[in-house]
Amino acid sequence: MKKIIKHIYNQKGIKILLLFIFVNINYTCVEPFEGSVDSFEDVLVVNAIVTNYVKRQEVNLSRSYRFEEDEPPIETDALVSISTNNGNQYAFEEIEPGVYKSIDSFGAELGTEYTLNIETSDGHMYSSKPMQLPVASTNMDDISVERVFNNEGEEGIAINVDSFDANGTSKYYRHDYVETFKIIAPLWSPYDAVFVIEGINQYEIPVILREQEERVCYGTNKSSSISVLSTQGLVEDRLEDYNVRFINRDDYVLTYRYSILVRQYVLAPETFSYYDTLKGLIQSSTTLFSEDQPGFLAGNVFSLTDEEENVAGYFEVSAIDEQRLFFNWEDYFPGEELPPHIIPCSFFKPSSSGSFGERDLVNIIRQGTMRFYDFNTNPQPGEGEYIMVLPECGDCTTLGSNNVPDFWIE
Template identity: 55%
Template sequence: MYPLIAYKKRLTLPLFGMVVLLWVFGCTEPFEGTVEGFEDVLVVDAIITNENKRQEVRLTRSFRFDEEGPQAEENANVTVEDGDGEQFVFNEEEPGIYLSSTPFAAEMGKDYSLSITTEDGRSYLSDTMQLPTASTTIDELYAERTTNDQGEEGMGIFVDTFDSSRQSNYYRYEYEETFKIIAPFWGPNDVVFVIQLSTGPAFEVILREREERVCYGTDREKTIEIASTLNLSEDRLSRFPVRFINRDNYILSHRYSILVRQYVQTQEAFAYYEDLKGLSQSPNSVFTEDQPGFLPGNVFSLDDDSENVAGFFEVTAVTEERIFFSYEDFFPGEDLPPYVRECNIAPASGEDLKGILERENSVLYEFNLGYQMVPRACGDCTALGSNKVPDFWVE
């Protein structure tokens, strides 16, 4: 997640606005506009947890409205230091993705700070952060057929959690969902172009060489889900809604799984995400006259007090739970959701078929009455997901 930055009466949205408005919350129609006043900013995404693992820091640069995505901040020196002076060095495993060279876990009562030196010699430091609680647990993660506040029917994913010591108070949730995809117009054969003859192109029908009927898609969270129990009589969340899926969403069609991660946050981290949620989900849009301003995090430049740095260094306790369910469990005997796209069968032959095969946007469904072609996503599930069964998958 990243803060928003923009300027009054100008459509000047570097990375922060673009990520939240386009990547996180989606944009249904393309917008052609100009970008003014671009600010090149370091973006820090760093969460150190109480899990004993190789911790991760992600570094990118802001990007213009008309660019495809952020550029990785490569070849930086990244370290985390605790209050005892022990340093944990992070190595760049992929462009912009830094993992600690050895596994470690955040410990209660210790201070932690993040230090970054970029390839061009610029230095950055975070505020000191502490683990808010030693551990956290999800009491129950469950799914129910329900109706949301907009009157839409679908599946709700809920969390119950309780901390009798009342040390948690501030919660944030992330999720990753995985779902089975079955191509509705899959056929066992492929058609391939063989040779160009004087009479026209020649084709051959062959057996498919890989699994293309059943695949598995994966999506990650697109919203900021936070909750506080500070003003409640107990440190308890009951039926907290993590996710709602409209029953017409094709990801429910067969079998569905969701992995929910519960973070217990410090008050500072919660306030940051609360402000970010308010900015990114406000009624203001990129077309309004008054745009939200820069949201500072807790990372700052050691070289230039006026330099903006985006993102947040967080130390947090985390736990996770996964559940599975099938469409039939909650909608027995009812029609499946509409497929992700319309699937029309279209006959093709000759040069038309050759062109289709070159574009790779359609596949063979059946050929007993000629070559009957369907859009790739309708007959080849790998257009939408992976044909490898996830290690955690349970039928």
Template identity: 45%
Template sequence: MINYRPKYKSFLVLLVLVVVNSCIEPFQATFVDFESALVIEATITNELKTQQVVLSRSYEFDADGPTAETGARVMVIGGGTTYNFIEGDNGIYFSDQQFAAQQGVEYNLQITTSDGRNYGSDNTQLTAATSLDEVKAERITNDLGEEGMAILVDSFDSTGNSVNYRYEYAETYRVIAPTWSPVSLIGDPENSLSCLVLKVNNETDERICYPTSFSNSIILNTTDNLDEDRVSNFMVRFINRDNYIISHRYSILVRQYVMSNESYNFFETLNELSGSESLFSQTQPGFLQGNVFSADNEEERVLGYFDVASVDEKRLFFNYDDFFPGEDLPPYVDPCNPSSPVLANMGGCVLRPIIESGAGVYFLDTDEPGINEGPYQIVPRVCGDCKVLGPPEVPDFWME
């Protein structure tokens, strides 16, 4: 089972903008009244699994990124049971036992940070359960005139109780390093000061790997304006045909969350505020209030949402040839242009440091080296060792 993180991180800069105390007229990169707010990301689901809560601190526009909130005590309370969470890495807290949210039970989140501040959430109940009926792939041309693959979903709730949906996905794809070689170069093991490199059997670089990447945007859909609670051909992902990730075999796991009206409105507003026009407009929209709060100070601003949602998921596989038979593969992630560095020049060793730093790997011998060329052609590591992109192990779920 893949652990998913709610997708707030790409919106943190925006949230910092809306928590400043004074109006901002022209946009500036420095915020004198910056307020570091606790950011809470938590979606408890009806899956029997180790649930998770993510805690961090908002950050200024020019900062490197959010700071994990460490050393906190985290609990979810529901139905007379307290579920304690244990801290992992990067501010992610995991429940110390597997549990699944139950219908008709009210859940709330309680947090005590390392400095003794207390935070909580409104009571929240599990949403109605709706199956994700189908995940399918179609070759399309989108509204921008780009050709590629659309990942589409269908679902239907005959009771009409679901209505609001949020989607996440994890995509895994087979990558084949285009210039992998069974031969590798190493520096002369007998002399660390020598500029000599030796050809050996390649026992370190991988030709086939299976990277995984996750959705990083808020994907919402509602059937509120339709005659029935039916999701039909809703596109959760578009992949341009020139994207190397579909070059061979591609898989996507789509997860459909059923949301309450309150949760949907929060994420919809967050999504709207993330647009560039809202982000840099002179009229700031004000603080976006979720269902989390400070239990000690009602004036303290807390960002995020505690959601309790029903979820269903389905996985899809396809090959490039299934939709583009006989057509050229998409370009690789790197053009893989070879070069032939000299072994040494007046400044010292040239090729050996490139090899030993991992910047380049062996491709071919140079047939007739020029004046400023060495005996070996090398390419960027990503071209001859796909581990740069992802692990070589075949995932447990993988199907041919």
């Protein structure tokens, strides 16, 4: 009977439902899924990438988790390093639970083999197949923005990439992105109602000036799908108007100012094969329990402690280039109605009457389930003295950070 593993790949922003995973060096080994979901195997999940950029490289470690669970357990207190065939050793430190960064900055170099080494806190040891940089570097010629209709007839914004390798040596590409967008709370008030005390016959919820910025924030999303393609067999090693992101015009991320960081990776053939197969597994996940459902995908990390132990994930060594752009809604939709907010926004006037512990207005403010908007100067029967709104409408920190990103340009 097959065991089932569920895991979300957080490092690259890719949400992945993985089936039973068997790790060996055959990168595209896939078997049909058989059996029922009534057993579980706890395995290490590795997410690691080294690029040619000189920086603190990153490795993410977690564990598989059950279907009924929401978050993966984090693998903490591991010893992580990367070794090379020319004798270099790069030690990593855990900067936050499950996230390990190299102590020293370095970048992958052409002709050097890199091997990931892991020892978990329980003494289990793991290693990867030696991986090499496929090309010395990659360059995106341009990223562009275009107002378009997609194949489904939806109007929106297309983010496209142009790239050309005159040497014809890149061939295998992957793209991802991180988007950042300004959020302005549509029903924000400079005032806030705070709970102080409630008694049998009285309560105290004064209105004060807000203590932090909650009107303008910045939201961030990572790409949630795998975007890979190959120019193998084409006349030129060229990408022209290759779409890496389509944003429907009704998406609230476009409402004010928008920025996107697009990253292009050139992959080794076996790395491309891994991602391409993984993409197929994700696309077929709507029929997870069908008889023809693919089963497990092999990675390139294995256990040194127990050759029968399964390990999920992949250690990637790739060339990378990245570019960022900014634009405003008015740049492409001048004078047109803004996209709707992420949720509909309405006013609420919860009652302040009732006995101790049952006053709706007091409980809402104490529990933080709504935000103050204004005074209800003419309360009707059953209404309280304050007008309240949902947090997403009156407090932008529920949707993003009130800290301006270092890279942000108005």
